[in-house]
């Protein structure tokens with residue numbers, strides 16, 4: 711297989727995977743990673759899909775890293791705290807920064823993590839960021 715054809719086939723596989731992962735309430739295993747639940751939010755090309763995430767109060771969601779653009783980067787999905795969360799990991803401790811209220815932790819390529827802490831958020835809008843790539847931004851809306 712020609713190199714460009716191989717990359718196109720790989721990209722098609724991942725785009726298909728993103729489509730499947732977007733089905734709400736799906737209980738099947740993740741078609742790409744084989745983990746027990748598809749990601750509710752995914753990454754591709756250093757962007758979040760979707761970039762605006764809606765959950766009900768008391769819920770968590772899962773974050774998956776399927777990125778194949780320019781290597782196999784690790785990503786995170788953390789509450790954005792201006793001046794605190796853009797790199798390096800400024801999670802408080804001596805910097806006058808509060809601890810992020812929700813975080814996926816560092817998610818390696820092809821992994822799916824639960825984003826911990828969102829179940830304790832009051833209704834409202836919360837910006838989030840990738841701590842590895844601070845240009846990656848999104849918004850969590852707790853209904």
Ligand SMILES: [Cu+2]
Nearest residue numbers: 785840842843
């Ligand atoms: Cu990232």
